[in-house]
Amino acid sequence: MxxxxxxxxxxxxxxxxxxxxxxxxxxxxxxxxxxxxxxxxxxxxxxxxxxxxxxxxxxxxxxxxxxxxxxxxxxxxxxxxxxxxxxxxxxxxxxxxxxxxxxxxxxxxxxxxxxxxxxxxxxxxxxGTVERRRLALLTVTADHQRAGRLENEIRAAGHAVREVSYGADVTFHLGVPEPEVAAFRGWLADITAGGAACAVEGTAYVTLAP
Structure with missing residues (x-):
């Protein structure tokens, strides 16, 4: 594929x-x-x-x-x-x-x-054309205190943020290449001191920013 x-x-x-x-x-x-x-x-x-x-x-x-x-x-x-x-x-x-x-x-x-x-x-x-890439769809949930810095870190690392939703916590919906999911989990744990949850919700083709 x-x-x-x-x-x-x-x-x-x-x-x-x-x-x-x-x-x-x-x-x-x-x-x-x-x-x-x-x-x-x-x-x-x-x-x-x-x-x-x-x-x-x-x-x-x-x-x-x-x-x-x-x-x-x-x-x-x-x-x-x-x-x-x-x-x-x-x-x-x-x-x-x-x-x-x-x-x-x-x-x-x-x-x-x-x-x-x-x-x-x-x-x-x-x-013009854009690139679409097959990515693992992840949801990352963090409290509001951590969310601002976490969003900056996620975007600075070049990850495709699809949506950010706000409720009792802040949830980031993003795409990560499947082979990099394990490394992303480790990186996330390091920068949040284990304070963010991460779940995989399947895969999809995601349009990347030009």
């Missing part, structure tokens, strides 16, 4: 022009085929008057589920180049839809492939 992968940072649209044809690349996170298809449907509805709405998506940390569509462009000139960009840049859980408004100039097979693949590549550069 992959322990880390990259995905698009957020949803967004990037527009480019090639020989008077407009290309609008919509990128969005999608962690299932259903979510990806919903984005495709939404773009096709929004741009129903467009000449083509081609798509490609890659689902899962290993990218085993992927699909592409030329949506009427010559076979292999749109969806496949788009998919190749996503796979080549190791972007996962992402859907790309490239909307084309024809500008009256034929691009040829090579020109189409460059235009569609280039639209996805440029959109990824503009919108």
């Amino acid at each position: 992959e322990d880390r992968y990259r995905t698009v940072a957020r949803g967004g649209v990037y527009e480019s022009e090639v020989k008077r044809s407009r290309f609008l690349c919509t990128l969005a996170p999608a962690d299932s085929e259903e979510a990806a298809q919903e984005v495709v449907r939404a773009v096709r509805k929004e741009h129903a008057a467009a000449t083509h709405n081609c798509f490609a998506y890659v689902i899962g940390p290993q990218g085993r589920l992927h699909r592409a569509s030329d949506d009427g462009e010559p076979g292999g000139t749109a969806g496949t180049p788009m998919l190749q960009v996503l796979l080549g840049r190791e972007v996962r859980d992402t859907v790309a839809v490239v909307t084309r408004y024809y500008g009256g100039v034929q691009l040829g097979a090579g020109g189409l492939a460059r235009a569609y693949g280039g639209a996805v590549s440029a959109a990824l550069d503009a919108i």
Whole structure:
């Protein structure tokens, strides 16, 4: 199982022009085929008057589920180049839809492939990607007296803090690489003199701060 992968940072649209044809690349996170298809449907509805709405998506940390569509462009000139960009840049859980408004100039097979693949590549550069890593999900509980210093120490150590909740005690929800859990427990005991509790609540992919 992959322990880390990259995905698009957020949803967004990037527009480019090639020989008077407009290309609008919509990128969005999608962690299932259903979510990806919903984005495709939404773009096709929004741009129903467009000449083509081609798509490609890659689902899962290993990218085993992927699909592409030329949506009427010559076979292999749109969806496949788009998919190749996503796979080549190791972007996962992402859907790309490239909307084309024809500008009256034929691009040829090579020109189409460059235009569609280039639209996805440029959109990824503009919108950006983030890393997601498979981490053990930990809850650390401490009293209010220790909590401020403990939070500073946790963040300074580079651990991914997902949430902090306040009640009778303060609970930190964070992610730690599985091989490092034992070391984290020891570190926590040292800096709190045994005054904090730590529990593991499974694993999940967590988006890391850029």
